[in-house]
Amino acid sequence: MRILLLTALLTGILTAYAQVDLTRHITLDVKEVTLDKLFEILETYHGVAIAFGIDNIPNTLKISLSVKNKTIFEILEMVCTQAGLSYDVIDRAVVFKYSKPNHPHKTAKVLPVNTDSSDISFTVKGDSGIDSPIANRVDSVKLSYKYTIPNGAEFRPPKRVRRPDITNLVIGPSLFSDGNKRSKIGCYGAGVFLSYAADYNNFHFVERNIAFQKYRVDWNHSMAIGGYIILSSRIYISLGGAYATKDFVLNYNYRVLDPDDPFPIPDQTKVKVRYLEIPLTLGYGILTRRKYSLCVAAGFYPSYLVEKDEHTTYLNSGNPSTTYFINANRSTIYSATLGFIAHYSIGNGCGIFIEPGYIYFIKAVNKEAMQSNSSLYRIKAGIQFSLFHKH
Amino acid sequence: MKTLLLLFALLFSQLPHGLALSVTINQTGTAANSCSRSLTALVSDGSGSYSYTWSIVTPAISWPGSNNVASVSLALDQTADVNVSVQDLNTNQITSATVTVYRIVTGSFDTFIPNLITPNGDGYNDTWIVTDSGKNYSPINAYSYTLTITNASSVQVFSASATVTANHLGILGGDINWNARVNGTGSIVPTGVYTYQLTLVNCSQSTAYSRQLNILY
DSSP, X not given: XXXXXXXXXXXXXXXXXXXXXXXXXXXXXXXXXXXXXXXXXXXXXXXXXXXXXXXXXXXXXXXXXXXXXXXXXXXXXXXXXXXXXXXXXXXXXEXXXXXXXXXXOOOOOXXXXXXXXXXXXXXXXXXXXXXXXXXXXXXXXXXXXXBOOOTTXXXXXXXXXXXXXXXXHHSOXXXXXXTTSOOOSSOOEEEEEEEEXXXXXXXXXXXXXXXXXXXXXXXXXXXEEEEXXXXXXSEEEEEEEEEEEOOEEEEOOOOOSOTTOSSOOEEEEEEXXXXXXXXXXXXXXXXXXXXXXXXXXXXXXXXXXXXXXXXXXXXXXXOOOOXXXXXXXXXXXXXXXXXXXXXXXXXXXXEEEEEEEEEEESSOSBTTTBOSOOEEEEEEEEEEEEEEEOO | OHHHHHHHHHHHHHHHHHOOOEEEXXXXXXXXXXXXXXXXXXXXXXXXXXXXXXXXXXXXXXXXXXXXXXXXXXXXXXXXXXXXXXXETTTOOEEEEEEEEOOOSOSSOOOBOOSEEOOSSSSSSOSEEEBOTTSSOOBOSOSEEEEEEEOTTSOEEEEEEEEOOSSXXXXXXXXXXXXXXXXXXXXXXXXXXXXXXXXXXXXXXXXXXXXXXXXXX
C-alpha cells in the first residue's frame, strides 16, 4: 500500500516535469554542424528542450549525423562520446563533463540500446583528433533536459558506448610487455640499441724492475650498437658490436740534473689499444613495470684487437719510437660480465637505459705490462628503439 | 825640566783611573756537526762582580734559556746576532759586545737526488750528484753522510762517507757524488738498475734512503 502510493507520487512528480519523451525514436540528417546548432535542430524539429551551460562551445567541432530511427538518448550519447564528453545523472540534470581518454568512465547502468552501427555513420571533425580540441576549452557541458518516463519503466540513463582504448598506441610499454603476466618463451619484441660506456679499469700491472717507473690507466671508453630480443615476460637477450679502448700509460719518473742531455731520456710511453667487442648479454627482469624495468644481466664478451699504437715522449729533445708493449697485446681476449640494466620507456617504442657492470678478463690484455686477472667497472648508458612489440 | 816632571806626574796620575770595563764573547762549537754553540762573556777591567744581559738582536726573537750568566749555550735553527750587556755591580759601568752565532744544522734535508745517469762522457748527467732541491749546489742541511751503491746482484760497486767540521754550512750539493766507476777509480759500470743506500745526518734527524738508480748510455 505504502509502496504503491510512493510510486504514484514519484510518477506524478516525474510526469509533472515531462515535456518531451527522449526515448522517442527519430531520424536525423545533419552535416558539419556545431554542437549548439545540433541542439537547436533537436529542439526545433524534434521538440527536445535542451538547456546547456558551458564555458565555451568548441566552434571548431563540427558534427555530421545521418541517423535513422534511433532514440534521442542514443544520439546524444554518441555525439557526446565522440566529442569527448561524459555525463553523470545528478537529480534531474544530465551533467556533461569533458572526459579524459584514459580514465574509466563513470557510467550508470544503461538501457540496452541497439548499437547496430550500420544505420549510423557520422564523423566528428575537430582540430586534431579526439582529445585535443575540447581539452583546452571545455571544462564541462551541462545539458539538462526534461524527459518523461513511461509508466512502469525504470529510469535508466542510456548505455555508454565503449571507447577504443588508445593508451597502448600512444605510450609504448617498457621493455617487457606486462611484467606480471607469465608468458611462454617466444619472440615478444625486438629492437636495436645504441650505447656509450665509460670504464674504470682495474688492470693488474706487473712490477717494473725499476721501482719508480709506474703504470697508470685512465678511464677508457666504448661505443656499442646492436640488437635485442625479448624472449618472454622477463627474459631479454642482446648482441652487439662495440669499439672499446683499453689504453694505458707508463711513466718513467726519471730525475736528472741536466735535461739538455742529448741522450734521449724517456718521460712517458702511451700505449693505445683498441678492441672490437662482441657483447652478448642475457638479462632477467627482476622488476617490470609499464614504464620502467630493472634486470640483472650476465654476459660474455669476446674481444678482438683492431688497433694498437705505442708512443714515447722524452724529457729532452729525443724522439725515437719504442715497441716495448705494442706486440704484446693479446689479439683475442675473453671476458665475462655481471651487472644490472635499468630501463625507462620514453614513449613511441623508445627507451633509455643505464647498465652498470663488472667485467672480468680471462687473461691479461697486454702480456708485457699486465698480469692476468684484470677487470674493469663499466657504466653504460644508451637508447633503445623497439622494432616490434607483441602485447 | 819642570814641564817634563809635570807631564810625567799627569800621566801617572791618570793611569789608575783610565782602564774601562770591556767584554768580548768567546764562541765554541762553531762547526757544522756541533749541535750547540757555546758563548762565554769575558769581562776585563772590572771589579769582578757583574750582571749579564744576553739578547738576540736580529732576528727579533726572545732570549731562549737562562740569562744573567757568563756562559750560555744556543742551538738556534736560524743564524742570529747575539748581544751581551755587562754591568759592573760595583762601579755601575756598562759595556756590551755582539757576535754572530750560526744556526745549527737541523730540520729536513733539502735534496735533489737523480735516479738516472748517462755516464757516456758527453758532459751531461755523467756523474751521480746529490744536490739541494734548487739544483744550486747549496747546503743540503746535513753534516754527515754514508753512501753505498750496489748493482742488481747486490755487489757493492762504490762506498763513501764524510762528516763536515771545517765550516758551519755542512754538506754542500755536489759533495756527495759518484762517477759511475767501480770504487770510484775503476772502469765505468755497465748499464742497469743499481741501488744506493744513502744516510744523511743532522742535529734533528737521520734518514736512510734506499732507492734505485738507473744507468744508461
